[in-house]
Structure formats: C-alpha cells, structure tokens
Amino acid sequence: MRNVTLRQIRVFAAVAQQKSFTRAARELHLTQPAVSQQLKLLEAEVGLPLFEHVGRTIHLTPAGEALLHYATQINEVLRAASESFAEMRGLKRGVLKLSAVSTAKYFTPSLLSAFTVEYPQVSIKFTVGNREEIVKQLANNETDLVIMGRPPRELVTIAEPFAKHPLVIIAAPDHPLANAQRKIPLKRLESENFVIREQGSGTRASMEHVFRERGVEFHASMEVSSNETIKQAVMAGMGVSFISKHTVSLELAAGKLVTLNISGLPLLRDWYVIHLRDKRLSPITVAFRSFLLARGAEIIERTVG
The missing domain is CATH 3.40.190.290 (D-Maltodextrin-Binding Protein; domain 2)
Known part of the structure; x- marks a missing residue:
C-alpha cells in the first residue's frame, strides 16, 4: 500500500461514517464521481473490495472494517499533530470530540458554553446516547472524552470524578x-x-x-x-x-x-470524565478535561442544582 494517499484515506473514512457516497461528497466538498474515483484507486491498492451494496445501503466488507481501524488512527495522529502545532503557535483552537450519556445532556451544553468563553476557536463535536451506545463509541475510539455516571469496567480507562x-x-x-x-x-x-x-x-x-x-x-x-x-x-x-x-x-x-x-x-x-488510558489526548482535549475538573461541579450546581 505504498501509493495510498491521505486524500483517499479521508474519502474512505467519510464514506464509512456517512454510509453514503452522496453525503460523503457533500461533507468533503467533492463531486460524487470524484469520491468514487478515489475509492476505486484505494481498492486497487488494497487489492480487496472495501464496500458492498445491499439494496440501496452500503456496508463495509471485512477488509473495509480493518482499514477503517487504521484510517481512524491515521486521522487522529494528524489531528493531534495539527493541534500541537497550533498550541505551539499560541492558538487556542482544535477539535473536541465529546460524548455524554443522555442524562448528562441537561448540563453539558452549559459546560461547553463556559469552556468556549476561554477557547472561542474550538470546534466541538458533541454526541449523546445511552450508556451502552457511549461505551461503544469509547471502545471504537470515536470520541475523545466521555461524561457518564459509572466508568465502564470492560475497558481500560482513566476516569476522574468531577461533580x-x-x-x-x-x-x-x-x-x-x-x-x-x-x-x-x-x-x-x-x-x-x-x-x-x-x-x-x-x-x-x-x-x-x-x-x-x-x-x-x-x-x-x-x-x-x-x-x-x-x-x-x-x-x-x-x-x-x-x-x-x-x-x-x-x-x-x-x-x-x-x-x-x-x-x-x-x-x-459521581459524574466522571473518562478517556481510554492509551489514548493520546490533543491539547484542546486536555484543556477541557482540566476545565471540567476545576469548574465542572460549580457550573452544574448553578445550572441544574
């Protein structure tokens, strides 16, 4: 796979996430033929099909599942590098991927609002689900930090109570x-x-x-x-x-x-802020975790009592 490009990896990851060529093209600001061409080149390099069509729905093949694992790691490393360089330049920016159990959705927006006062250029991707769904996101490395009530015993994590x-x-x-x-x-x-x-x-x-x-x-x-x-x-x-x-x-x-x-x-x-123990946290993620530990309890008390 010496000739695989970062563009192909990004296109593949977008299609895998969106489960649609059209939605992936829209997200990446590309035409659908351009997306199809990038995937065709990637499949040729891999030597195996990455997607299969079942009716109008596309699904990852076993090879696609394996590649998605590595593609996620590649994108995470690039994101962390970008944010580290931004930090060196004194810029308070980056992407924070946060997930919370549905019970925490009543105060998490207030936490994020207060955080963005200090980091106005942060880009936030916030998802909500029940405990089972959030643990799955954490296990699949689909999120940076999780807010939940009980740390998952089935994963090796660092869990810190903050409220x-x-x-x-x-x-x-x-x-x-x-x-x-x-x-x-x-x-x-x-x-x-x-x-x-x-x-x-x-x-x-x-x-x-x-x-x-x-x-x-x-x-x-x-x-x-x-x-x-x-x-x-x-x-x-x-x-x-x-x-x-x-x-x-x-x-x-x-x-x-x-x-x-x-x-x-x-x-x-207790409410906990949790991440995988082996996950390399970006500077903006570390900043939000520190913010929760320092001010989370006070903001929650003020917001929902």
Whole structure:
C-alpha cells in the first residue's frame, strides 16, 4: 500500500461514517464521481473490495472494517499533530470530540458554553446516547472524552470524578406520597407503577442495583428510551420513576414534579470524565478535561442544582 494517499484515506473514512457516497461528497466538498474515483484507486491498492451494496445501503466488507481501524488512527495522529502545532503557535483552537450519556445532556451544553468563553476557536463535536451506545463509541475510539455516571469496567480507562450526581424518585404533585413528612421506606414502593429507562441505560442499571441491594422489587409498568418521556408520563400520573435529579430541575422548580421523601435517597453518585488510558489526548482535549475538573461541579450546581 505504498501509493495510498491521505486524500483517499479521508474519502474512505467519510464514506464509512456517512454510509453514503452522496453525503460523503457533500461533507468533503467533492463531486460524487470524484469520491468514487478515489475509492476505486484505494481498492486497487488494497487489492480487496472495501464496500458492498445491499439494496440501496452500503456496508463495509471485512477488509473495509480493518482499514477503517487504521484510517481512524491515521486521522487522529494528524489531528493531534495539527493541534500541537497550533498550541505551539499560541492558538487556542482544535477539535473536541465529546460524548455524554443522555442524562448528562441537561448540563453539558452549559459546560461547553463556559469552556468556549476561554477557547472561542474550538470546534466541538458533541454526541449523546445511552450508556451502552457511549461505551461503544469509547471502545471504537470515536470520541475523545466521555461524561457518564459509572466508568465502564470492560475497558481500560482513566476516569476522574468531577461533580456529584444525585438520583431521586419523582412523582406527580398529587401523588398520595407527595407530601409525606416522614421518610418513606423503599419497600413501600413495591405496589407502585414505575416508569423506567430501557436496558443499556445507566439510570436503569443504578435503579436495579439499589433495589436489588435493599431486597426490594419494583413493578415496571412502562419502559421508555428518554428522560423527557419519563417526565411527561410521571406528570400524567402514569407512575413514579427513579431518575437523575439533574434531569428534572426545571420541573421541580415549576411544581410540575416532586421528589418523594424516600429513606436512603437521594442516592449520591459521581459524574466522571473518562478517556481510554492509551489514548493520546490533543491539547484542546486536555484543556477541557482540566476545565471540567476545576469548574465542572460549580457550573452544574448553578445550572441544574
């Protein structure tokens, strides 16, 4: 593969990511024939097909999967070099790729906003998903840093706590237990309907751990894939829910939801900033990590309480 060019690598990576020649051409500001030509030359150099068409969808072949792994590394090294040189020139710029579990999306924009005051030229690529999706991104080196509640045990990472993460049980304001002055035993909720997150969610895992640890069962009447749907369902009286307090600050302040006075709650966990241990962090990524450790807790407290 002595004659492979960086342009071919970039075109290949764009098509692999977009799963479309047209979208990749648009992203790279090239014509579609130019994209096809670059891939044709690359496949000739590799000696194996890199893509296969199934209907109107394109998929990576095993050779394509292997090449994507190396192409990602090549692009990362070039990006890190570019940002290092920019740092040497005294420029506060670079690309920050950040991923966060969906529960963290309620305060992460505020963190990024404060960071860009200090680094106005930073370019941010921010993605949100459930825990399972974010761990997969981390494992595939598709992101620089991750914000989540529990470090993944299946990966070798560096995980640093930067803020407290309270978990509570919420209910509609007219719920019979809404105004209880005394602590309510968790076991009292065995007769309640719970609206819960989907499998793969960190909140779901935390809930199951707490109930299992205390020998309490729960009845899941509804399973949904977003915190917003949970809040709407609870406000509509469809049940109670175990949820991050950071997701319901506005609704609590407006009196649309209440937290139940449950014994042992709120459960205090931590928010972590995480990266793969062997990943070479760019200067802008190091700057954001340091920013989170120094100011993250204060900004979260101010934003979502």
